[in-house]
Amino acid sequence: MTHQYKDITYSLTRSRRKTASIYIERDGSVSVLIPEELSQADLELMLERKRTWIYRNLVEWKDLNATRIQRDYVNGEGFLYLGRTYRLRLVEDQGVPLKLKDGRFCLRADFTRNGNPDKAFRDFYRDKGKERIGKRVDHYAARIGLTVKAVKVMELKNRWASCNPEQHLVNFHWKCMMAPPTIIDYIVVHELAHLFHPSHTEAFWNEVDKVMPDYREKKNWLRIHGAGMDV
Numbered sequence: 284m285t286h287q288y289k290d291i292t293y294s295l296t297r298s299r300r301k302t303a304s305i306y307i308e309r310d311g312s313v314s315v316l317i318p319e320e321l322s323q324a325d326l327e328l329m330l331e332r333k334r335t336w337i338y339r340n341l342v343e344w345k346d347l348n349a350t351r352i353q354r355d356y357v358n359g360e361g362f363l364y365l366g367r368t369y370r371l372r373l374v375e376d377q378g379v380p381l382k383l384k385d386g387r388f389c390l391r392a393d394f395t396r397n398g399n400p401d402k403a404f405r406d407f408y409r410d411k412g413k414e415r416i417g418k419r420v421d422h423y424a425a426r427i428g429l430t431v432k433a434v435k436v437m438e439l440k441n442r443w444a445s446c447n448p449e450q451h452l453v454n455f456h457w458k459c460m461m462a463p464p465t466i467i468d469y470i471v472v473h474e475l476a477h478l479f480h481p482s483h484t485e486a487f488w489n490e491v492d493k494v495m496p497d498y499r500e501k502k503n504w505l506r507i508h509g510a511g512m513d514v
């Protein structure tokens with residue numbers, strides 16, 4: 284459900300948190316998270332103070348999304364995997380729907396005709412992601428001193444990753460596998476830090492900084508290139 288304040292459309296979540304935050308989600312929508320007891324007047328005061336910030340970020344979001352790429356399933360089309368672009372080759376005889384071979388993404392041609400080529404890619408990223416991201420989670424969880432019970436790679440709505448601190452679960456979007464390995468590591472560290480700190484507080488960034496002192500560069504890379512990562 285969306286709300287309106289002047290010309291800002293936003294979704295509102297009240298929860299047992301101490302501070303309020305505003306996010307521009309990956310789909311360009313505005314999310315407002317506030318403490319349960321915050322009054323309507325205080326909420327509007329906050330939105331008024333943050334109006335310029337919201338506008339600036341929405342404009343930035345639009346710029347970034349102008350780079351979103353629509354890919355076609357034809358020979359020679361480029362698809363990202365671990366930060367590199369691989370050209371597509373349609374093949375007739377192949378056991379699996381999609382595989383990387385000789386520096387090409389080989390897609391079984393019948394998938395473009397009557398199958399679902401998007402699904403072939405999603406499944407590929409998910410399978411590879413489960414292995415790679417799982418290992419990186421183990422690596423960083425050990426360094427941070429955390430136990431993670433399960434790692435899932437899945438379709439997540441407008442997020443790179445999500446977590447459940449009570450159950451020690453972390454989920455990653457299959458699109459992470461399009462990013463370079465160092466960026467995947469940043470997404471992993473970021474999400475693991477959320478197991479300690481649910482929101483982006485100073486304590487949260489300190490936790491990230493401890494294991495990844497150059498995280499700012501990676502965060503920025505993701506902000507600039509994230510929108511182009513899609514199939």
Ligand SMILES: [Zn+2]
Binds near residue numbers: 483
């Ligand atoms: Zn976060």
